[in-house]
Amino acid sequence: MNPIHPKKLHLSKWTAVRPQAKEKHFLVTRVIHAEALPGSVQSTPAVEAVELEAVMSKRSQRIDWRELQDSAQWRQGWL
Incomplete structure (x- = not known):
């Protein structure tokens, strides 16, 4: 992970x-x-997703940020 x-x-x-x-x-x-709920005590809304851009093609895709924690799919950094 x-x-x-x-x-x-x-x-x-x-x-x-x-x-x-x-x-x-x-x-x-x-x-x-994520949208902050009215009356919420959270100062910063929680992260919901990220937009990834492919370096070669410049194509963008939106994924749940927790998918990046799966080491079977993603490695941190450029290897």
Whole structure:
């Protein structure tokens, strides 16, 4: 399991374990936060998802940020 802190996700680099369409290296270009509930005491809304951009093709995809913790699918950094 990849240890990840949600606050350090933006602009982090990832390598797909099983590349598809020659897309292996990805960059987190956007962190998507859950909507804060009115009257909530949380100062920062929780992270809900991230937008990954393939380095070669510039194609973007949105995934749940917890999927990055699965070391069978993702490796942190560009390997």
